[in-house]
Amino acid sequence: MMNIVHTPVMLNEVISFIPNSFDELISVDATLGEGGHSEVLAQKSNHLHSFERDAEILKIAEKRLENFNNISYHNTTYDNIKTSLPEAHVGKVGFMLFDLGVSLYHFKEANRGFSFKDDTKLDMRLGINDKSAYDVVNKYSQKELEDVFYKYGEMKNARFMAQAIVDARSKTVIETTKELENIIFHNTRKENRYNKTHPATLVFQAIRIEVNNEINILEDALKGIYECLADKGIVVFMSYHSLEDRAVKQYLKANEKTRNKDGLFRLINKHVLIPTDEEIKKNPPSRSCKMRIVEKVV
Numbered sequence: 296m297m298n299i300v301h302t303p304v305m306l307n308e309v310i311s312f313i314p315n316s317f318d319e320l321i322s323v324d325a326t327l328g329e330g331g332h333s334e335v336l337a338q339k340s341n342h343l344h345s346f347e348r349d350a351e352i353l354k355i356a357e358k359r360l361e362n363f364n365n366i367s368y369h370n371t372t373y374d375n376i377k378t379s380l381p382e383a384h385v386g387k388v389g390f391m392l393f394d395l396g397v398s399l400y401h402f403k404e405a406n407r408g409f410s411f412k413d414d415t416k417l418d419m420r421l422g423i424n425d426k427s428a429y430d431v432v433n434k435y436s437q438k439e440l441e442d443v444f445y446k447y448g449e450m451k452n453a454r455f456m457a458q459a460i461v462d463a464r465s466k467t468v469i470e471t472t473k474e475l476e477n478i479i480f481h482n483t484r485k486e487n488r489y490n491k492t493h494p495a496t497l498v499f500q501a502i503r504i505e506v507n508n509e510i511n512i513l514e515d516a517l518k519g520i521y522e523c524l525a526d527k528g529i530v531v532f533m534s535y536h537s538l539e540d541r542a543v544k545q546y547l548k549a550n551e552k553t554r555n556k557d558g559l560f561r562l563i564n565k566h567v568l569i570p571t572d573e574e575i576k577k578n579p580p581s582r583s584c585k586m587r588i589v590e591k592v593v
Contacts, residue, residue, distance in 0.1 A: 302399075303331030304533060304581040305570055309392060312563070312588050313339050314529050317389040323380075323523070325373035325391060325516070328398040330356035336392065337363040344380060344388075348372045348422040352398060372422070374515040377523050388523045395513065395543075396535035397421070397503070399580055409503065411476035411495045417469065419503045428502050432469050437461045447510070447538065448501030456482060456498060475499075500536065510538055517546040521559045524591040529563070532587045540567075540585050552592050560589040 303309075309332060314320070322340040324333045327347035337343045337360060345360075346369045347353040353370055360366055369379045373393065377385060401409045407418035408428055419428035431443065440457035444450045459482035460469070469475050476495045483494040504510060520530060534540035552558035568586040575582045 302578045302581075303335075304394065304578065304584050305568070305574065305586055306332065306335065308568060308586060309531055310335060310339075312529055312531055313390050314527070316527065317525070320389045321384050321387050321525075322390040323376060323388050323392070324394075325376060326394045326398075327356050327368070328352060328394070330359045332392055332394060333360060333366065336390070337366050340390070341365065342367070342384070344369060344376075344384070346371060346373045346376060346379070349401075350422070352401075372512050372516075374512045374519065376516065377519045380523065385523055387525050389525050389528050391520065391524065391528070391530045392533075393516075393531065393543075394533045395539045396533075408472045409499070411472045411493070411499060414471050414473040416471060417475060419499075419506045421507045424506060424508075426506060428506050429470065431502050431505055432460060432475060433464055443505045444498060444501050446501070447504040448497035449537070450497050450501070452483075472499075504538070510542060513539060513542050514546070517543070521550075521591065526591060526593045528591045530560075530589050530591075532589075534585050534587075535583045540587075543587055547587065547589055551589075559592060561592055563588040563590055 313336070319341040320339065322336045322343045324336055324343060324345040327333055327345040329352060330345070333343060333345045333356065343366045345356070345366055347356065348371060350370055353368060357368060369375070371379060380388070397409065401407065401421070407420060408415045409419055417428040417432055431440070435443070437457050440460060441453045444453035444456055450456065456479065460478060463469060463478045469478070475498070479495040479498050480488060488494060524530070532543045534543055547560060547562065548554065550559040552561050564587065570581040570584055
């Protein structure tokens with residue numbers, strides 16, 4: 296029996312924005328994960344294209360969705376949507392979903408060092424990458440680490456933490472999540488060690504984003520959405536931290552019709568949607584989700 300650990304976030308809201316105005320709906324799930332959203336999209340689409348960069352979790356989703364014969368699977372990052380779609384489907388997609396962030400599977404099941412709660416090798420790769428978390432922690436210069444922590448963790452103590460890691464690795468190689476977490480913890484001010492957010496959280500987030508090139512891939516993907524969509528096609532974005540949401544918000548702001556006569560999209564929700572209190576109780580990882588929905592302007 297499969298061990299599905301990720302519950303799809305804001306599923307009812309996602310369903311409510313799937314358009315019923317297309318005779319034959321072509322959909323894209325840009326972030327397949329364990330297939331929770333795709334399971335519903337496949338039921339409501341004539342054809343679904345599901346994208347997943349991690350071959351391991353892709354196999355889990357394929358098993359879960361094996362009874363559907365209208366899904367095409369793409370083992371690649373979602374900035375490659377346009378080049379991966381068959382030519383006949385480019386410009387014909389009626390619904391796209393971007394459930395950004397990292398699946399709970401990677402924190403609970405992958406054993407690749409995404410979480411400092413378990414003691415595993417530093418890895419954090421979401422697919423076949425040129426570098427791992429081990430490489431970032433042990434091979435980046437102090438200035439490079441500082442830049443990663445400041446840019447992707449928005450850390451005020453980025454310089455100090457980068458120096459602490461460089462000092463620690465000069466004595467011995469940093470190989471595991473617990474070793475890195477211990478360095479961060481003991482180089483955090485005592486009054487900040489037991490805050491609601493663990494002091495290692497932002498460091499791990501920053502390293503993971505760097506390893507997987509997450510923000511650059513998102514920004515590239517945003518530029519290609521318009522050409523993939525059919526007229527009045529809908530896109531739903533779900534982000535879980537400020538960097539993702541900022542990238543989406545800035546792109547949509549620059550391309551919104553009411554702000555720009557040459558705008559590409561119409562905002563369907565003027566304000567972000569967030570999970571209900573009931574959903575947060577049932578599915579705590581949903582608590583930081585922000586949903587934005589747009590429609591392609593005809």
